[in-house]
Amino acid sequence: MPTPEPAAARAEVVAQDPPLYRDPTAPLATRVADLLSRMTLREKVGQLNQRMYGWDAYRRTPDGGYELTDALRAETDRFEGLGALYGLMRADAWSGVDHTNGPGAHDSAALAELVQRHVVERSRLGIPALFVEEVPHGHMALDGTVLPVNLAVGATWDPALYERAAAHAAAELRARGGHVALVSALDIARDPRWGRTEECFGEDPHLAARLTEALVRGMQGTPADYFAPDKAPVVLKHFAGQGATVGGRNSAESELGWRELREIHLPAARAGTRAGAAAVMAAYNEVDGLPCAGNRALLTELLREEWGFEGLVMADGLAVDRLARITGDKLSAGALALNSGVDLSLWDEGFTHLEEAVERGIVQEAVLDAAVGRVLNLKFRLGLFERPYRTSELPSCEHGRALSADLARAAVTLLRNRGLVLPVPPTVSRIAVLGPQAATTAHQSGDYTAPQRPGTGSTVLEGLRRLAPAGTDIRYARGCALTGDDLSGVPEAVAAAAASDLAVLVLGGSSARTPETDFAANGAAIGAVSHMTCGEGADLAGLGLGRAQHALMDAVVATGTPTAVVLIQGRPHVVPDSAHALLTAWYPGPWGGDAIAEVLLGLAEPRGRLPVSVPRSVGQLPVHYNHKDTEYGGYVDESAEPLFGFGEGLTYTGFEYGAPRTDGRRVTVDVTNTGSRHGRSVVQVYLRRLVTDVWPRTLELCAFEGVELAPGETRTVTLRLDVELAGTRGAEIRVAGSSRAALTAVPLPLPVRA
Structure with missing residues (x-):
């Protein structure tokens, strides 16, 4: 001592x-x-x-x-x-x-x-x-x-x-x-x-x-x-x-x-x-x-x-x-x-x-x-000995709000669009906005959120009413709560959907805490309030949305009215493959309602790509694209593949990739917008190790870059490879728009670096 x-x-x-x-x-x-x-x-x-x-x-x-x-x-x-x-x-x-x-x-x-x-x-x-x-x-x-x-x-x-x-x-x-x-x-x-x-x-x-x-x-x-x-x-x-x-x-x-x-x-x-x-x-x-x-x-x-x-x-x-x-x-x-x-x-x-x-x-x-x-x-x-007290001015709250909205808009991910019901076509004059997340901002911001002043933010309903073409008839019915078994509001929602040209069904979960929540000494929820299905201390054994939300969805889809489901959620939930369109906005923050409405109406393009795989059922877990490269067989009763894979996300246009080139340090590919609308593609480069000292993974993301293209435009994109090849004696790269597409993409041998 x-x-x-x-x-x-x-x-x-x-x-x-x-x-x-x-x-x-x-x-x-x-x-x-x-x-x-x-x-x-x-x-x-x-x-x-x-x-x-x-x-x-x-x-x-x-x-x-x-x-x-x-x-x-x-x-x-x-x-x-x-x-x-x-x-x-x-x-x-x-x-x-x-x-x-x-x-x-x-x-x-x-x-x-x-x-x-x-x-x-x-x-x-x-x-x-x-x-x-x-x-x-x-x-x-x-x-x-x-x-x-x-x-x-x-x-x-x-x-x-x-x-x-x-x-x-x-x-x-x-x-x-x-x-x-x-x-x-x-x-x-x-x-x-x-x-x-x-x-x-x-x-x-x-x-x-x-x-x-x-x-x-x-x-x-x-x-x-x-x-x-x-x-x-x-x-x-x-x-x-x-x-x-x-x-x-x-x-x-x-x-x-x-x-x-x-x-x-x-x-x-x-x-x-x-x-x-x-x-x-x-x-x-x-x-x-x-x-x-x-x-x-x-x-x-x-x-x-x-x-x-x-x-x-x-x-x-x-x-x-x-x-x-x-x-x-x-x-x-x-x-x-x-x-x-x-x-x-x-x-x-x-x-x-x-x-x-x-x-x-x-x-x-x-x-x-x-x-x-x-x-x-x-x-x-930090300079605290010279300046122990505040020395900078508050930044513009309007600037912060704009950044939050930009992130929310960029996160909206289109996963299904059967019949091209989105963006909302000009022929649609009646829209039913339904579901427990449609008319509230309380559950858009996730855990670790301070109380918001009344009137802060925008709901999906407010966004659609403000941004839809003049004369559009927009009607609303909640249908059900986020949790529980009360189906008493479903008939009103069904009637609204049946009388409309399009139903927008806004479902999801919540991490919002209230004073009624019981907390552990470290702040984790130990007795979550009834609506809380996500957040610290709110773990789930299953990934369904709950009986009432599923019943509402089944009933609305059964009307035959084209239905677009929007998920506001803090984790990927398992959702039936029945609606015409499916989007996830995650927890988009207070201004997410406007962002979602813009994408639905075609005022903004769907730019998001999945950061996680979406399972078909909880029984598949774990499900992620970069699993070990083994005989990844299916189950007797279900596929082992996710419903939607990492990196997936649809757009309102189309993209085509040319043949990639590489010098071992960079990869270059030509990307063309083949559709009639401006859009954003995310070029994703995956590594596949062939011969290694240890068992490899099927694929590993090693580079990505978003590229904005006008209709018909082609651009050459060059990406630096972030690859560690220690212990690897052979490898190839695959360029695609998602991990699932990369599995069938033409492989490009990766030359050994000098």
Whole structure:
């Protein structure tokens, strides 16, 4: 155990004026080392604790302002400062924060300054706190721009568009006084029964990697020593393998070998860290028997030593204390997490005992100092010692709304269009808009969404009424609720459909929480309200929409009126192959109603492609295109192939691909719009390994690019191949518009690189 620094020597160091760590021109490493040399063991431990729920730090005053709570004062007294504070601006049913008692867009910065002034004044060395906020699909705060969920972002196959949206979210966060963004990006959707499927970019590691890079570029900007005032360091979550939990059950075990982990679940994290991500969050699940928060092989040997990651590692909520099941008590649980590579806790008690752990020799002070140094480094990079309070202006809310609508529009995916009932032809003068999702925005935004002000957003019904040609008769009937067995509204819906030229049936699920939801200590739903069929803690055993919705669909289709089904959902549901047209919009955000209406009416083209495979039944699971290249036979009673495959999506025009060419590093292909409408094709390049050291996968996406073409236009598209061929002695590539089309596409041998 290191010898404690003599008090006289410490006093002499602290007495230096001005202290070196206050010099903004000094190198970051020098500033960190100087500040560390001045800190007591207690102060160091305080920097690694992130214990409070931020909404417990303040309360509204009668005059509409804010005051600090005794809970915040006690927390800052405990460690003579505050390392980080989670969720100061979080608003939702779990926190109990809404527009009556929480900070909005124009007073969040004042609240953040009030808390920060207290922290800095209470700290002997004037160390500011990190304000850590949830930004899953926009800043989860009152009046924050809500974006479509990650699964919808995955459906856009458009990293550039997502990068612009991520930049806006970061600017909102920083303008309101927040510093660090927690963003889901690393989970790969391998079982759609998992309630957090909506937080995944999809089932494919390459697609997720490209979108994770876009996220980091957008939120953090160009890698540099210091963050711009409108940029926010990103905590990528969850590291790693959380999307592969057994049975699709939240926080369950993951039966993963290291090869599966590296091939499927780590590429997005690798891409994000290479792009400069400031931090990652250790996941709840275990890998090879060890929970991620206590997995040294994952957090230190792979992340830090093999990848060279120098950023911060944060534990997920209460994950450190869970390690006591292995170690026997919370003190040793905290020691295990720190020694494994965790730098910053989240709500745990385990890290509060680190001072004693050092004194008992369970933790070396050098290990503690390294973790504290990473926390301080991030604070210096944010410029908090020079500018501890807000320094940027709020970006335009209209700009944020436009970006949200653009993402929603790009995510709408057309999967079936029998009889070409879409876009709605000019001969249609009567449209029945039906279903439990048709006239509400409450279920369009997914989990981790702050309460919205009345009138925010647009429903499908409102969008169609506003955008349909003048004189179109649009009638509405709800038909049924999202869940339950009440069929009393079905006759009204059937009558409306029978009297119309087209029925638009809007079905789906919901991740919306209400104050009636029961929550676990980490915020996961444990007693979901009746309408909640998705989200954290809302896992399903089946993938049907529910008895009432299926009955409504059967009854409407039986009228003989052409029917277009629109799904608003956070996971792929199993839907009967009976309607003429089928679209999925995922959770498109508040403005998704307009986006869906535009696509239905032909005012916008369907641009989305599936980021996940859609199963025929739950009995097929798991279903994903990049399975191992074995004898993938069918079942006696059902096909083993998905109903719709990864990468699929129809358009209102047609595309033709020429013969691809490659030099081994790039692939070039001519794409022609053969139809009569403008459209977007997504060129997808798949790798097929032929002879390898280990058993290969059937296909692996290795490049993609969207291309916009006018009718009759041909364009040459060149894509850089993202291919790792170690251990491969022969390979070919296939260029197609989906993974299923790639199976029969003409193969192009991939030459060995020099």
